Amino acid sequence: MMLMDTSLIGAINLTIHAFLVGSLLLGLHRKIMARIQGRPGPPIIQYLLHTLKFYVKEITFPITAGNPLYIFVALLDIAIWLAALIIAIDFKSSLLIIIGIYVLQKIVEHGCGLSSGSPYGKIGGVRSVFSAAAEVPLFAVVAAIYLTTHSVLISDILSYQEIHGSLLFKMPICAFAFFILLVSKAPNSPFGIVKGKDIVSGYMTEHYGLLGAIIYIAEAIAYFVLLWLFIAVFIGPLVINSPVLTLAVMVVMTVILAFVNGLTPLLAPHHSVMLQMTIAGLVLCDVLYRLIVGG
Amino acid sequence: MTVMIKKIARKKCIHVMLVYTGGCNACDIEVVNAIFSPFYDAEQYNVFLTFNPREADILVVTGCVTKVVAESLRKIYEKIPEPKAVVAVGACALMGGVYKNIGGDLGTSDFVAGPVENIIPVDVKVPGCAPRPEDIIAGIVKALPKVIEGK
Numbered sequence: 001m002m003l004m005d006t007s008l009i010g011a012i013n014l015t016i017h018a019f020l021v022g023s024l025l026l027g028l029h030r031k032i033m034a035r036i037q038g039r040p041g042p043p044i045i046q047y048l049l050h051t052l053k054f055y056v057k058e059i060t061f062p063i064t065a066g067n068p069l070y071i072f073v074a075l076l077d078i079a080i081w082l083a084a085l086i087i088a089i090d091f092k093s094s095l096l097i098i099i100g101i102y103v104l105q106k107i108v109e110h111g112c113g114l115s116s117g118s119p120y121g122k123i124g125g126v127r128s129v130f131s132a133a134a135e136v137p138l139f140a141v142v143a144a145i146y147l148t149t150h151s152v153l154i155s156d157i158l159s160y161q162e163i164h165g166s167l168l169f170k171m172p173i174c175a176f177a178f179f180i181l182l183v184s185k186a187p188n189s190p191f192g193i194v195k196g197k198d199i200v201s202g203y204m205t206e207h208y209g210l211l212g213a214i215i216y217i218a219e220a221i222a223y224f225v226l227l228w229l230f231i232a233v234f235i236g237p238l239v240i241n242s243p244v245l246t247l248a249v250m251v252v253m254t255v256i257l258a259f260v261n262g263l264t265p266l267l268a269p270h271h272s273v274m275l276q277m278t279i280a281g282l283v284l285c286d287v288l289y290r291l292i293v294g295g
Numbered sequence: 296m297t298v299m300i301k302k303i304a305r306k307k308c309i310h311v312m313l314v315y316t317g318g319c320n321a322c323d324i325e326v327v328n329a330i331f332s333p334f335y336d337a338e339q340y341n342v343f344l345t346f347n348p349r350e351a352d353i354l355v356v357t358g359c360v361t362k363v364v365a366e367s368l369r370k371i372y373e374k375i376p377e378p379k380a381v382v383a384v385g386a387c388a389l390m391g392g393v394y395k396n397i398g399g400d401l402g403t404s405d406f407v408a409g410p411v412e413n414i415i416p417v418d419v420k421v422p423g424c425a426p427r428p429e430d431i432i433a434g435i436v437k438a439l440p441k442v443i444e445g446k
Contacts, residue, residue: 039333042341046308049341053308054350056301058376201347208349209376 011086015221018085021247022220023047025227025254029186032258047220055213062206064117073111074211078218080104084225088232092155095142098229102138105222106131109194109203112215116206124202127269128194131184131276137177140283144174145233147290154232161236168234173286175234177279182226184276186257190264191272227253305352305378305443309342311435312351312375316368316409318358318394321425322385326355329428330435342435348374352442353435356417359387359394360409372415380438383411384431386424 027047034041043049061070084101087093106128113125146152148171149160161167168175184191195202207215227250232240239245267275315323330337331344345351348371360368372381386392388411395407411417418441421434 034336034338037333039336040339041336042338042343046341049304049307052300052304056304058378060376201345201350205347206349208347212350 011090014085014090015082018089018221018224019217020048021250022222022224023051025250026187026220026223028251029254029258029261032255033188033262036259036262047216051213051216051220054209054216057209059209062116062118065206066115066117069111069115070207071211073108073115074207074214074218076104076111077108078214078221080108081218081221081225085221088154088225089228092158092232093153095145095152095154095157095233098225099138099142112207113203118200118206120200120205121203121207123199124194124196124205127196128203131191131194131273137181137276137280137283140280140287141174141177144171144283144287144290147287154229157233158237158240166234166236166238168236171234171286173282175230177283178230178234180276180279182230182253183257183260185223185226186261188261188266190261190267191276192266193269193272196266224250302443306439307341309352309435309439309442310345310350311337311342311353311355312345312348312371313355313357314368314371316356316358316364316388316411317361317407318385318387318392322357322388325425325428326357326384326431330432335428335432337432337435348372349376351375352379353438354379354381354415355384355431355435356381356388356411356415357384358409359391359407360411360414362408365408365414368411368414378442378444380418380441381411381415382419382421382431382434382438383417384421384434385426386422389420389422392424 024044024047027042027044030046031041031044080101084098087097087101109128110125113121113123113128116122142152145157145167148167149157151157151160157167164170180191183189193202195204199205204212204215228240228246230253231246231249235249239249313323313326327344329335337343348354352375354372354375356368358364372379383389387394387409391404391407391409394404395409398404408414419434419438421430423430426434
């Protein structure tokens with residue numbers, strides 16, 4: 001039944017919507033961070049302009065690049081987030097598929113670093129592997145959600161929340177863990193060690209021009225998808241069924257994320273991983289509690 | 296239509312990369328701590344600081360270019376994708392400054408390869424020791440046409 005409601009035109013509209021909204025939200029993010037620093041900052045549309053600028057830059061390839069993989073990882077990046085967008089929002093399908101896609105994101109980051117031949121890219125890629133701790137909270141969060149709603153389908157979770165109310169306050173630890181995931185995905189994050197300024201641009205150091213633009217598009221869509229997921233899973237259908245309300249809540253969340261990122265320093269790699277593992281431990285405790293106590 | 300889109304895209308998003316090649320750091324301070332600080336905030340005019348040559352549009356070079364850094368400077372220049380421009384900032388970058396003649400009556404320095412235009416082509420020169428922030432901004436603005444129009 002869900003499949004019959006979707007269409008190619010709808011998917012294309014959704015893609016364009018996600019990219020534009022994601023780009024503007026990321027631009028808003030940067031604007032707010034600039035205001036926190038006491039300066040006007042770039043216009044909100046700037047992320048779109050960045051993407052467009054890189055798109056029209058000269059196309060060259062580093063002499064050290066492993067070309068098939070070098071190009072493939074950029075296309076893979078946009079492919080997986082388009083898939084996540086359609087699976088989550090259009091189909092409202094399984095959270096497990098979304099997690100699989102997020103794991104693929106790690107492969108993209110590692111692949112970017114390896115394929116370029118740049119030592120900075122490689123360090124970014126290795127840090128991405130170290131940051132695999134970021135996935136553990138995801139699995140634990142889904143396990144906890146399953147124990148509460150008895151389903152991993154987004155549509156079922158939305159139905160559950162229509163009857164029993166928002167999960168945000170029923171599962172605060174899981175919501176917090178997912179929020180930390182959003183923090184780590186937002187730009188200039190304290191957990192942003194894979195693209196830290198201490199290693200030039202991290203895994204994206206040698207992905208520039210057209211390939212860089214493709215990755216920027218993927219990141220805008222990723223930001224949109226993750227925000228949508230948080231709203232759908234923890235806030236519920238009251239907001240998610242209305243596109244305007246969803247957009248408003250996304251803006252509010254972007255403001256919150258901008259303040260968090262604007263007021264916290266970049267963590268050292270080992271601190272970043274340690275903190276994420278601690279949060280993973282917290283969620284695992286929550287899962288065990290729900291398993292033992294029941295419901 | 297394509298050309299117009301290119302110009303709009305480039306005009307609204309300029310990445311500046313700063314390279315320090317020797318000297319007393321005064322010019323670097325003027326660039327980073329003035330132009331990209333809250334007081335002037337070049338970001339509000341769509342000019343962004345980057346340290347990745349692959350992202351850069353304008354290369355800002357400070358310092359006299361010591362021999363040990365000349366090759367690195369050349370490599371950085373080659374890594375920047377077209378269109379690109381180079382702005383040499385400060386007396387040392389333009390002429391070698393006090394370092395070029397650090398030996399005084401004993402002759403020129405044997406550790407200075409500069410000025411910058413001996414190593415890479417320079418599009419705009421900003422004199423001063425150190426130059427005022429307004430002059431550096433004017434120099435970057437003067438380099439914009441080359442970046443926007445392309446070669």
